[in-house]
Amino acid sequence: MEGRRNCSTLIIILNSLSVSILQGFAKDFNITWAPDHTELLDNDQILELKLDNTSGSAFQSVNKFLFGNITMQIKLVPNNSAGTVTAYYLSSPWTVPDTHDELDFEFLGNLSGQPYILQTNVFANGTGGREQRLFLWFDPTTDFHTYGILWNHRQIVFSVDNVPIRLFTNNEVLGLAYPDHQPMNIYSSLWNGDQWATQGGRIKIDWAAAPFIATYTNYNLNACMAEDANALCASFAANNWWDGGAYQILSADQINKLRWVEQNYMVYDYCTDTKRYNVTPVECAQNSGGLA
Numbered sequence: 001m002e003g004r005r006n007c008s009t010l011i012i013i014l015n016s017l018s019v020s021i022l023q024g025f026a027k028d029f030n031i032t033w034a035p036d037h038t039e040l041l042d043n044d045q046i047l048e049l050k051l052d053n054t055s056g057s058a059f060q061s062v063n064k065f066l067f068g069n070i071t072m073q074i075k076l077v078p079n080n081s082a083g084t085v086t087a088y089y090l091s092s093p094w095t096v097p098d099t100h101d102e103l104d105f106e107f108l109g110n111l112s113g114q115p116y117i118l119q120t121n122v123f124a125n126g127t128g129g130r131e132q133r134l135f136l137w138f139d140p141t142t143d144f145h146t147y148g149i150l151w152n153h154r155q156i157v158f159s160v161d162n163v164p165i166r167l168f169t170n171n172e173v174l175g176l177a178y179p180d181h182q183p184m185n186i187y188s189s190l191w192n193g194d195q196w197a198t199q200g201g202r203i204k205i206d207w208a209a210a211p212f213i214a215t216y217t218n219y220n221l222n223a224c225m226a227e228d229a230n231a232l233c234a235s236f237a238a239n240n241w242w243d244g245g246a247y248q249i250l251s252a253d254q255i256n257k258l259r260w261v262e263q264n265y266m267v268y269d270y271c272t273d274t275k276r277y278n279v280t281p282v283e284c285a286q287n288s289g290g291l292a
Contacts, residue, residue, distance in 0.1 A: 068223020
């Protein structure tokens with residue numbers, strides 16, 4: 001079953017029958033932490049997460065997904081957001097031993113006037129340690145911006161306002177795990193990360209500025225809804241648009257945009273952290289805008 005959702009409409013395609021149903025955050029997501037620190041507005045089309053000195057808050061999607069294109073418009077905590085972390089990510093259930101998959105956006109707050117840091121990470125079969133950090137080229141607190149993940153059998157593309165900011169390709173032929181068999185929920189949370197989030201934990205949260213609020217709207221879940229890896233819509237045979245030839249590699253324009261981000265806004269890349277990795281991780285050569 002393939003689901004195409006935005007914040008007001010759900011279209012389910014099942015056996016060639018299309019059904020349109022009015023939707024909103026209350027239908028597609030569950031509050032999983034501190035309902036009294038969340039608020040639904042505009043007929044469920046806007047969701048606010050709040051953080052104060054008593055609690056943060058969180059939500060997750062009702063459904064799991066395996067491949068597709070998932071986007072969310074977010075307006076981040078304004079003003080002095082130092083110490084706050086707004087996390088927006090996809091994850092499969094954690095297991096023991098850990099074999100989960102996860103695709104992360106984490107927005108690390110800062111002092112007023114200082115830029116937000118966006119940290120991304122990829123976990124495959126329980127292995128992460130693939131952090132990249134960049135400054136955003138706009139103020140993400142004054143308006144909504146679109147944060148997306150295109151995920152197919154060949155590649156995962158993280159984007160901001162349709163600009164690719166990170167590429168993670170399928171390198172299973174090199175013996176590396178790739179997230180291709182575990183359906184994931186969508187999660188978001190707003191929480192106190194002042195032990196590490198801002199300048200390595202040197203700057204703490206100013207609770208006098210609370211409540212801190214992150215705002216969400218206009219999500220689009222154009223993806224395969226799946227409970228396991230056997231979902232028909234997750235196979236190549238389903239002929240989903242995200243498995244089309246145009247989405248198997250980045251276009252020349254996309255590579256140029258990714259290179260622009262890497263050259264002008266990236267402030268940390270695990271691939272170049274020689275103190276952490278004595279040998280450059282194998283996948284790094286395949287995941288850069290410098291491949292053109």
